[in-house]
Amino acid sequence: MILKASKEILTDNVLSNHCLGRQFGKISTSTNERRGKVIRNLLISLFPEQSSILNQEKSCFLCDNIFDKTDEIVKNISPNFEFNTFHVGTKIPDEIIKKEDILKEKYDLQYQEGIKQELNRELGKKIGLKLKKEFKREKEDVTIIIHPYKSKIEYFINPLFIYGRYNKLVRGIPQTKWLCRKCKGKGCSKCNHTGKMYDESVQELITELFLNETRGTDSAFHGAGREDIDVLMLGNGRPFVLEIKSPQIRHIDLKKLEHEINNKNKGKIIISGLCYAEKDMVEKIKNTLMRKTYFAEIDISLNEDEKEKIEEFFSNRDIYQETPNRVMHRRVDKTRIRKVYKVLTSKENCSSLEIYCDGGLYIKELISGDEARTNPSIAELLGKNVKCVLLNVISIEEKV
Template identity: 30%
Template sequence: MTTYQKIVPIANKILKKYDLCEHCLGRLFSKQLHLSSNKLLGKKLKRNSKSNQRCYICKNLFDNLNYFLKMMHDSASLYSFSSFSVGAIIKPSIVDRDDIIRSKFKLKGIDGIKTDITQELVKLFSKKTKKSFDYLDPEIVFTVNLKEETCAIRSKSLTLSGRYVKSLRGFPQKQKSCSNCSGKGCRICDFHGISEFDSVEGEISEFLFKKLGGTTAKFTWIGGEDKSSLILGTGRPFFVKIRNPHKRHLKISSANLKHVKVSNFKIVRESPKTPLKFNSLVEAKISASLKIDSKLLQKLKTLTENPVIVYEKSGKRTEKKIFSIKYKKQNDHLFTLFFKFEGGLPVKRFVAGDDVSPGISQILDISCKCLEFDFYDVEVK
């Protein structure tokens, strides 16, 4: 006796007591027969059954899947994607009725009703859109709520890298979070987490939201600067992760924004998991409390001989190297320092000698203050 011949009596027993649709009936036996279409098997098993009542398990839900398919298609209209996956939420009573039949007729190793609905939606959507199903790493994920008749969509985050040049003083690097949601995203800030766009972060975020869509932008900076600092040369590198983007391709690699210029824009796999090592080339304008002369400034050359120790309030201690140093006296109380150093050295504290040893003030034995400093190069190692 074949496997099919064995299951026919069981199917007939079920149909005598319960009215099932072709999908639900076929699903109860398709795995045993290694068949991919529950509906075709159900149709074959039901050919002698003439009942037209609603399915005991799904209440003919499969007949209405085109309604949810349209919902999926409409919600995806703003998104560009090549792969997708689907999750479904169904009434608990449907699952309960499915469990009753499986338990009563001792049917094991069968896909649940929820899995079948999900697979059917995948099949229908893939056929309609020619997009591929990807369970592990889809570009968009649908959550179809058949209970409340809604469809939510979420797209995979997109990470980009780039460099920015800032040639205007007084423009901050980082953007303040939305005061209402503290950066989480709410209706007031249009779910961006920031309500203004008056910083490097804000301008780049606004540009990317317009080009790619998305909710929040999370930046990974390669170093930081003062509000008054300029970023010159090839600019400062950064990474930015856009959550829930609508588009997945950025057609341009550079942009002249209101206060910053962005170049080398490209999509990357992910932001660095650990901080990147980098070197900075900086020009600092420094004022001295006492008269200085060129002979005294020569002492600064010794800074390249040993690492500079930086002490943090947390108790953390780091060593930073000064690779090269040049100076130019402007007047008796003002000089310019042009130096290359290991990323992470706090420039203003280094000049003042504030928990940085040795600092400029210590070397010269004169109280010094950094008035402003500009970056000419940020080189990632």
């Protein structure tokens, strides 16, 4: 069957050994080139009178003998950035793919392998040997896209992901860079031509030295939730993943960098526990259920009765919260349910509370009631107006 089809193909078209062997590529594990050669030699010995036709390999109808040029192509691959693992892709002109399909149909080639697959594999092997790097099918450091018919090579450097935790020690800094609402980052008189609402952010304070060190082009900051701009992040810190885009350098001394960032931002932020992470860590920290402990100060003084009432009532209590009025302009309106596990009042200070609850609960609204958009609330329970005047996150627990 193979011989019959091969003889017909070779009588009608010139094919290289690679391309001949590839038409039956999925039958055995031998290389396409070797298989093509075996088939060709067999045919020549069976039909010596047609050997001049069967023996033609040059000007291959399918690949134009591109497989003879792979060494030359690989010679031009000399990335000037740091990486360990790579993946290869090739861009093949459409007319070659079309010819391949026509061949498949005409000679009913059920076991045909595509030229793209073979080129990827051959080039991948050679690049690995030349650069002494590891070929990887996913989560590779760099994707090398080769246009073999155009002598063009493109490098797509994949982002670097770093996990850590941060503390925020001052109020007035947002977690991420916040573009000016008026000019959307272009710069205007309202934002003093910075394009930003605030001079600094936790993201920028952390990222600056990272970008210097890795020579990345840009960054994204993924926090496990966020605190309001006027809320401190104390205790064990909030998990985050920093994504550095197109890093030229992937190996950095994280301990040293952590130290430098902390020194530079003394009194503002502290980062800790830096380690390399994979991309899926971003989803993971966003989806992990967390419990948080807050320290809050309110604008009234609680008497002993009120303290007792609060502690008793807010014990494993479901809280129904519509999206708070103050964030309605940037979030959809929906009702969410979060639990308050425990509220502790203080003996010495009649205006402070410690609240242990699910992540995602709006604490300011739990206290004020937000015009009955949060139910139940401390204001509702006490039957008077109460406002939160100071708020700190004092602990974040992952995994419940």
